[in-house]
Amino acid sequence: MSSVLERARRIDQRFLVAAAILFAVLLPFFFDSGSPFMDDAVLALAYVVMALGLNVIVGFAGLLDLGYVAFFAIGAFTMGWLGSTFYSESNGGDGIHILVTGAASNLPGIHINFLLVLVAAVVFTTIAGVIIGLPTLRLRGDYIAIVTLAFGEIIGQVAANGDQIKIGPIWDATLGKLPLIPDLGSSATLTRGKLGISPVDKIDLPFMDPFTSLNSRPWYFVALGLVLLVLFVNVRLRDSRLGRAWLALREDEVAAISMGIPTVKTKLMAYGTGAALGGMSGAFLGSFLNTVNASQFEFLFSIFILAMVILGGLGSVWGVVIGAILLSYVNSWLIPDVLNGLPGQLGLDFDLTQVSFAIFGFILVIVMILRPEGLIPERSRKQEMHGIGAGDTAGAGTDVELGEAG
Amino acid sequence: MALLEVEDIRASYGMIEALHGVSLEVEAGEVVTMIGSNGAGKSTVLRSISGLTPAHAGAIRFDGEEITHLSPVEIVARGISHVPEGRRCFPRMTVRENLELGAYLRRDDLAEDMDHVFELFPRLAEREGQAAGTMSGGEQQMLAIGRAMMARPRLLLMDEPSMGIAPILVERIYETIGEISREGTTILLVEQNALQGLAAAGRGYVIETGHIVLSGPADTLGDDPKVKEAYLGA
Numbered sequence: 143m144s145s146v147l148e149r150a151r152r153i154d155q156r157f158l159v160a161a162a163i164l165f166a167v168l169l170p171f172f173f174d175s176g177s178p179f180m181d182d183a184v185l186a187l188a189y190v191v192m193a194l195g196l197n198v199i200v201g202f203a204g205l206l207d208l209g210y211v212a213f214f215a216i217g218a219f220t221m222g223w224l225g226s227t228f229y230s231e232s233n234g235g236d237g238i239h240i241l242v243t244g245a246a247s248n249l250p251g252i253h254i255n256f257l258l259v260l261v262a263a264v265v266f267t268t269i270a271g272v273i274i275g276l277p278t279l280r281l282r283g284d285y286i287a288i289v290t291l292a293f294g295e296i297i298g299q300v301a302a303n304g305d306q307i308k309i310g311p312i313w314d315a316t317l318g319k320l321p322l323i324p325d326l327g328s329s330a331t332l333t334r335g336k337l338g339i340s341p342v343d344k345i346d347l348p349f350m351d352p353f354t355s356l357n358s359r360p361w362y363f364v365a366l367g368l369v370l371l372v373l374f375v376n377v378r379l380r381d382s383r384l385g386r387a388w389l390a391l392r393e394d395e396v397a398a399i400s401m402g403i404p405t406v407k408t409k410l411m412a413y414g415t416g417a418a419l420g421g422m423s424g425a426f427l428g429s430f431l432n433t434v435n436a437s438q439f440e441f442l443f444s445i446f447i448l449a450m451v452i453l454g455g456l457g458s459v460w461g462v463v464i465g466a467i468l469l470s471y472v473n474s475w476l477i478p479d480v481l482n483g484l485p486g487q488l489g490l491d492f493d494l495t496q497v498s499f500a501i502f503g504f505i506l507v508i509v510m511i512l513r514p515e516g517l518i519p520e521r522s523r524k525q526e527m528h529g530i531g532a533g534d535t536a537g538a539g540t541d542v543e544l545g546e547a548g
Numbered sequence: 549m550a551l552l553e554v555e556d557i558r559a560s561y562g563m564i565e566a567l568h569g570v571s572l573e574v575e576a577g578e579v580v581t582m583i584g585s586n587g588a589g590k591s592t593v594l595r596s597i598s599g600l601t602p603a604h605a606g607a608i609r610f611d612g613e614e615i616t617h618l619s620p621v622e623i624v625a626r627g628i629s630h631v632p633e634g635r636r637c638f639p640r641m642t643v644r645e646n647l648e649l650g651a652y653l654r655r656d657d658l659a660e661d662m663d664h665v666f667e668l669f670p671r672l673a674e675r676e677g678q679a680a681g682t683m684s685g686g687e688q689q690m691l692a693i694g695r696a697m698m699a700r701p702r703l704l705l706m707d708e709p710s711m712g713i714a715p716i717l718v719e720r721i722y723e724t725i726g727e728i729s730r731e732g733t734t735i736l737l738v739e740q741n742a743l744q745g746l747a748a749a750g751r752g753y754v755i756e757t758g759h760i761v762l763s764g765p766a767d768t769l770g771d772d773p774k775v776k777e778a779y780l781g782a
Contacts, residue, residue: 383652390638390649397636399600402624402653402699522640525679 195419201457209294217424231327271417304333338435455516557606639681650698
């Protein structure tokens with residue numbers, strides 16, 4: 143009986159997922175490809191990828207990460223380093239070009255095909271994720287949040303002051319002497335500080351026309367492709383042995399260790415995966431936004447993404463997708479385009495965009511009051527919020543009752 | 549050679565040493581009970597064996613192999629399962645999911661073991677899809693034991709299986725412990741409930757403030773005037 147219901151629900155869910163994907167694929171054909179709505183849609187999809195990445199760390203593994211912006215930054219810088227004229231003196235001024243066509247193939251600097259940049263971004267951010275993860279492994283709860291927050295800030299500061307960090311001479315003296323690794327030129331720096339690396343190469347894919355900033359449709363489909371890939375990864379991880387191990391660690395670490403779950407490896411897998419997904423999205427955004435600058439990598443961005451995850455439902459894959467789309471549109475459309483003049487009309491002297499984080503905070507407070515488990519909650523969170531299994535000895539049933547029954 | 553040999557181990561929590569040189573042996577097939585009062589070091593002995601609180605001196609050998617400095621994962625993999633103090637079921641997972649996690653390191657088919665646990669504890673079969681946190685303390689204890697059995701241990705370590713449980717269920721759980729033992733699993737259990745613990749065992753140890761003070765056949769220990777006075781309330 144219950145299995146029939148279960149199956150019916152599962153079919154129902156599959157139908158919903160298929161409908162949502164179809165809707166997402168058809169959506170751009172109802173809007174002008176240069177319309178602001180489409181730009182916002184691309185941004186929303188990129189944020190979905192990022193929120194799903196953070197969901198692995200915070201939702202699945204229960205490790206509160208307040209420095210997720212670090213992975214956005216590293217992904218974006220990978221795009222900036224490997225796809226712009228930033229290192230214009232590299233290779234003696236001739237530049238390096240790998241599988242790029244169009245305008246980029248004649249410019250100085252490093253220009254590498256987007257798909258390869260994506261791979262590099264995943265590699266760099268995974269390494270960064272493991273490095274950030276290692277010191278947090280001995281910590282619990284709030285302490286993890288503080289350490290990750292600090293890492294996010296460090297990366298932000300390095301981005302801001304990277305124009306003072308000359309890597310050229312060191313690079314040339316060591317790495318540049320190796321085969322295949324080109325010199326960068328003596329004036330090469332780590333970042334371009336607040337000015338930012340701009341322009342950044344447009345995505346360049348085989349069998350597709352060169353991307354332009356005027357036509358957002360191809361960007362949309364690349365972002366949608368990333369979303370589908372990341373969704374697949376999320377769902378598979380959630381239902382995997384590793385997913386179970388994360389859940390077990392979240393519920394009771396000592397018991398999980400007694401079962402033979404390797405804590406270090408399991409937690410690092412969460413950081414590594416979450417970081418890699420953030421890095422993918424970061425590389426995409428670097429190209430789409432056409433700039434990689436320090437002001438993008440601030441603490442509030444980590445909170446922005448975390449709010450998406452909490453709004454949708456910690457650990458809930460579909461909830462996080464909805465949460466990310468909603469908050470992204472509130473941020474890039476509802477507040478600046480629709481409601482921005484509202485305070486002015488009421489005779490108040492500010493724009494709504496100036497208080498957008500207050501609005502996110504307000505939305506979160508409302509959600510926490512009305513639906514603390516998020517819009518589409520994950521099962522165990524729902525139980526948690528409704529007081530089931532609060533402690534290891536708390537039980538709803540009693541032994542007296544059981545004794546009589548038996 | 550005994551299946552488990554613990555030789556003069558010391559273990560500490562931070563600066564405070566909880567075990568000042570503890571030695572004990574468990575032969576294959578035996579049920580051994582260690583009794584002692586609160587804070588005597590009973591749980592620490594089990595935690596040292598399973599690697600949760602590694603011993604910093606002395607040696608622990610399992611089946612002839614030294615396991616003193618192995619990680620908990622490696623120790624579980626060698627066939628030692630630990631039923632932790634306070635049960636520690638995963639409260640928001642179902643009974644079935646808890647049992648599946650007990651077999652985390654195994655990659656083979658679990659159906660047979662699942663059935664076996666449900667045979668040992670029919671109550672768990674009834675509650676298969678229920679969240680563990682909604683069950684009574686006794687049921688959670690059954691689940692904790694069943695979960696440990698899912699790893700197919702050769703040695704089962706049990707930490708106070710009677711703690712905080714209605715007397716009628718304590719008896720039932722001890723009956724099942726006897727059954728598990730008859731099926732060939734070696735058991736080392738620690739108890740504050742000396743009467744119950746010694747009744748289930750062949751041999752026993754008495755631990756006081758980190759030292760073993762007495763050992764011997766369980767019935768002899770139960771008759772010892774000092775034990776009677778200290779633990780049996782006689």
